[in-house]
Each structure stands twice: as structure tokens, then as C-alpha cells.
Amino acid sequence: MALTVTRTSLRWAVKESFVRYVATSGGRMSCGNGAQWVEGEFDFAADEASSHGESRAFLGDVLFVAHGSLLRVALGLPRIEIVGETAAVSALTDPLDPTTRIEIARALRARAPQDADGRAPWKATLTAEGARVFGGNYPPGAELAPLRF
Secondary structure: OOOOOOOOOEEEOOOHHHHHHHHHOOOEEEEEOOEEEEOOEEEEOEOHHHOEOOEEEEOOEEEEEEOOOOEEEEEEEEEEEEEOOEEEEEEEOOOOOOOOEEEEEEEEEOOOOOOOOOOOEEEEEEOHHHHHHOOOOOOOOOEOOOEEO
16 A cells, blocks of 8 residues: 655654764754754755655755764755655765765654644664764664654
């Protein structure tokens, strides 16, 4: 049975402990180009022109920087490819390479109701490629913040 995905924004806190770490270590996080920080989550605007079928594309980028740029994590133009009850979450992770997408997470549709804006919750875990994006600080399979889209 195919899921019906509404064309809303993506709300995602990425990984709460990571966001807290960057904030408390004197680092900074920035977002733009269609992404904003809203109520403790990043809100990535829907990219209607690039979304089709079970592929959902979103606008915006997020950058985490700490320790004099020794810690630097970029997530841009997230995309979600849905297959049944699971999804692959990819993003651009190198600002100097705007063509290579990395699958950073796998997601499973949660058994919870949609939010007031029609976003369905998905439980997300880090992939091996995603673990490398975070500098190996989290192992593959580590739980990420839930996605809502």
C-alpha cells in the first residue's frame, strides 16, 4: 500500500544531543536558503518542483561549526525517498560539491498521529555514510531526532 505524503515542509531537529553539544561548546549553527530554526527544530521548505511520486525534496541548508571549524557538519537540500513504510534520507554534505548526495539516515514510519500541519512522524537512524558525516562521533544505527513531513 502506497503512503500518501502531503506536500508540507520537513521538520527535523537532526540529533538533539549534537545540537546541544554545538551550542554549549561555543560553536554555532546557521541555516538559510529555505531552512529556518522553529521551536527547536529545523524547518526545511518543500521543493515542489523537485518532488515527485514518493520522492520528497526540500530546500535549505544547515551548517554546524565548533572548535575553530574542526567540527563542521553541513546538511543541504534534504531529500526523502519513500519505499513502503521506510525511507532513505539524503543531503548534500559538502558545500564545495553541490552534486554528491549522501544517504545520512534511514527512517521508519512511526505509529503516531500526524501533527496539526499534516506532517507524519518517522523514526530515523544514522547510516554508515551519515556516521562519517558526523565525524564518527555516532555509530551507524544511532537514533536521530524524528522526522516530520
